[in-house]
Every structure is written in structure tokens, then in C-alpha cells.
Amino acid sequence: MQATPSINIPRTLSVWPENGKPFASADDGDFPTLTVYLPSEEHRTGQTVLILPGGGYSMVSTPKEGHRPAQYLNAHGIAAAVLEYRHAPQRHPVPLCDTQRAMRVLRHWAQENKLDPTQMGIMGYSAGGHLAGSLSTQAEVPESKVGDEMDSFDFLPNFSILLYPVVSLTQPFSHFGSRDNLLGVPCDPELAEQLSIEKAITPQTPPMFIAHAQDDGSVPLANALTLTSALTENGVKAELHVYPEGGHGFGMAMNHAWGPALLEWLKQL
Numbered sequence: 001m002q003a004t005p006s007i008n009i010p011r012t013l014s015v016w017p018e019n020g021k022p023f024a025s026a027d028d029g030d031f032p033t034l035t036v037y038l039p040s041e042e043h044r045t046g047q048t049v050l051i052l053p054g055g056g057y058s059m060v061s062t063p064k065e066g067h068r069p070a071q072y073l074n075a076h077g078i079a080a081a082v083l084e085y086r087h088a089p090q091r092h093p094v095p096l097c098d099t100q101r102a103m104r105v106l107r108h109w110a111q112e113n114k115l116d117p118t119q120m121g122i123m124g125y126s127a128g129g130h131l132a133g134s135l136s137t138q139a140e141v142p143e144s145k146v147g148d149e150m151d152s153f154d155f156l157p158n159f160s161i162l163l164y165p166v167v168s169l170t171q172p173f174s175h176f177g178s179r180d181n182l183l184g185v186p187c188d189p190e191l192a193e194q195l196s197i198e199k200a201i202t203p204q205t206p207p208m209f210i211a212h213a214q215d216d217g218s219v220p221l222a223n224a225l226t227l228t229s230a231l232t233e234n235g236v237k238a239e240l241h242v243y244p245e246g247g248h249g250f251g252m253a254m255n256h257a258w259g260p261a262l263l264e265w266l267k268q269l
Contacts, residue, residue: 010037010070013109015083015102022143023086023094030090032098034105035067036081037074038113046116047266048079049161050106052099054126054249057087057181064251065125065163072252076263079115081106085131088181092195093141095182096134100144100155103135107153119269121159121206126219126249127178129165133197133227136160136206159269160208161262164216164248167223168196175219198230207237209265211258213246239265 015021015032038044053065060066066082073080085098099122107117124132136157145151169179169192183191193199208231212224224240231238241258252259 010035010067012036013081013105015098015105017146017148020146022097022146023090030086032086032102033084034081034102034109035070035084036079036106036109037070038079039074039077041114043077044079044115045077045119045266047119047121047269048081048106048110048115049073049121049123050099050103050157051080051082052085052122052124052128052131053082054124054128054164055087056175056178057095057127058177059087060084060128061125061249064249065128068252069123072259078266079110079113081109091184092182092191093143095131096138097141097144099131099135100141101146101150103155103157104144104150104153108150118158120157121161121266122157123161123163124165125163125251127166127175127182129162130167130169130178130182130195130197132157132160132162133165133167133200134195136208137197137200137202138195157206159206159266162208162210162224162227163258164212164219164250165197165210165223165227166219167198167227169193170196171222171226173220173222175223198226201227201230201234201236203234203236205231205234205236207269209239209241209262211241211243211261213243213248213250215245216248218248
């Protein structure tokens with residue numbers, strides 16, 4: 001019988017050097033952190049996933065959409081890291097800047113732990129799914145480079161996993177609460193257009209795994225369908241799983257079927 005991979009005690013990494021970061025005000029005490037989970041060496045697949053919990057860009061739902069999926073991936077030999085990124089009242093590009101920097105930090109950490117630098121992915125839930133899509137499609141935020149050794153690492157993921165994601169910021173089916181928290185009210189319409197993930201897809205976008213529920217009353221299924229259509233039009237490999245029930249924010253509740261489906265997709269990569 002095959003042994004179950006052991007999980008090491010998670011370790012916390014600072015995202016910014018000496019707790020310094022761009023876009024900080026004098027009274028800003030919010031320091032982004034990475035909590036990394038590393039499987040035992042004999043069971044590692046070589047893959048690593050950066051996890052972005054949801055929360056509508058107003059908070060970060062780390063237990064449900066961060067640490068639990070990290071532990072799930074670890075149990076199957078996949079390294080994972082949970083990012084507590086900044087959010088409202090901080091606006092764009094702060095969350096994206098934190099995420100680009102976090103991917104660089106994670107690639108450096110992965111290199112030290114004998115993980116494959118070409119198998120580094122991003123996983124995002126709800127608004128975290130929008131942030132994951134932004135990492136996969138948007139240009140570099142100049143402030144994500146701070147003049148240290150991390151700058152030499154690429155921030156672009158090799159694959160993306162989006163769970164009931166916020167995709168469009170301009171369509172009637174958009175989740176306007178997330179948009180308002182990210183861009184402010186009123187928002188810049190050109191920036192909302194630029195940050196609509198389906199409009200930023202190119203043939204160079206990394207492959208995506210997407211899962212959504214038909215009965216999602218918060219972030220409608222149309223987000224995932226529109227994204228899949230854009231990926232198809234650009235020749236980007238995508239796998240979409242639509243479930244009739246689940247609502248919004250189902251995470252990994254009751255060992256949801258998307259978990260095993262994701263593991264199979266990761267094997268194919």
C-alpha cells in the first residue's frame with residue numbers, strides 16, 4: 001500500500017524585505033505574508049501552487065480558501081503557499097503588486113527546496129480568482145521590483161486554477177462589490193476594461209483549470225463561461241467543470257468533486 005505523503009509544519013515567509021513594501025502609508029500595519037506548506041521530499045511531485053483566497057477584495061478568507069486547499073495539495077505531494085494579500089481600503093495595483101512579488105519569493109523558495117521552477121502555478125477563489133487571472137494576464141507592476149535577488153525571478157505562473165472566479169469588471173454579470181473594492185467608486189472605466197480577465201487573454205496565457213456552480217448567486221456562471229470562451233478563441237488549453245449545485249464559496253466542502261479533477265489535470269501538465 002502506498003504511503004500517504006507526510007506534511008511538514010508550515011513556515012511563514014515575508015513578502016517584502018524587512019517588512020517594507022510599496023504603497024504603504026505611515027499608519028499602514030498590514031504586512032503581506034506567505035504561509036508555505038512543503039511535502040516530504042520523497043513524495044514531492046515538483047509542482048508548487050500559490051493560493052489566493054477570496055473575500056471580495058475586502059478581506060482574505062484564509063482558513064477555508066487558503067490553508068485547507070494547501071493541506072489538500074500537500075497530501076498529494078504538491079507544495080503550496082497561501083498569500084495574505086492587501087485589499088480595500090488599498091486599491092489596484094496593490095493586490096497585484098503583492099501577488100507578483102509573492103510569486104517571485106515563492107520561486108526563490110522553491111529553488112531552495114528542489115521544486116520545479118517550470119511547474120509553478122496560481123490558484124484563486126472568487127475575487128482571489130480575479131487576482132489569479134490578473135497575475136496570468138497583466139503587465140508587471142514596476143513597484144513589484146525592489147532591487148533585491150527576488151527581482152530576477154519571473155512572476156508569471158506556468159498554470160492557473162480559478163474557482164468560481166470574478167472575471168469581468170464591466171459586464172452586467174460582474175461582481176460589482178469586488179470591482180468597487182478594487183478600483184474605488186466611481187471606478188475608472190478604462191481600468192475596469194483592462195482588468196476584465198476575459199479581455200486580457202492572449203495566446204501566451206498559461207493553461208487554466210476552472211470550476212464553477214450553476215446556482216452561484218453571487219458570482220454568476222457567466223464569468224467562467226465568458227473566460228472559457230476567450231481562452232478557446234486564443235488557443236489556450238482550458239478545462240472547465242460546471243456543477244449544478246454548490247452556490248458560491250463552496251471551497252472544498254464535503255470533498256467536492258473539483259479536487260480530484262484538479263489533481264488529474266495537474267498530472268497531465
